[in-house]
Amino acid sequence: MSESGGELSSVPHPPFLFAGLRCALEMALVASLILLLGLPARNPVALAVVILLAFAAMVVVLFWCLNQQMDRWIKHARGKPTVQ
Numbered sequence: 001m002s003e004s005g006g007e008l009s010s011v012p013h014p015p016f017l018f019a020g021l022r023c024a025l026e027m028a029l030v031a032s033l034i035l036l037l038g039l040p041a042r043n044p045v046a047l048a049v050v051i052l053l054a055f056a057a058m059v060v061v062l063f064w065c066l067n068q069q070m071d072r073w074i075k076h077a078r079g080k081p082t083v084q
Contacts, residue, residue, distance in 0.1 A: 014069060027061045
């Protein structure tokens with residue numbers, strides 16, 4: 001710890017709120033785009049595939065955002081700038 005008892009480094013913490021809002025917006029946009037393109041499907045199997053594809057794309061975006069946030073926290077722990 002530092003001598004003053006304050007922060008370990010002068011590098012600011014990565015933001016949580018903006019990263020979470022951005023992730024939610026990206027997930028909603030990806031899912032809505034896939035659903036808008038695939039929902040005219042009349043076959044129940046095709047409809048299920050479209051919904052599963054939208055869900056899988058949302059999970060991919062979620063883990064991509066989580067990976068970015070973890071990278072920012074690792075940079076913060078090393079004392080490097082967290083904003084590109």
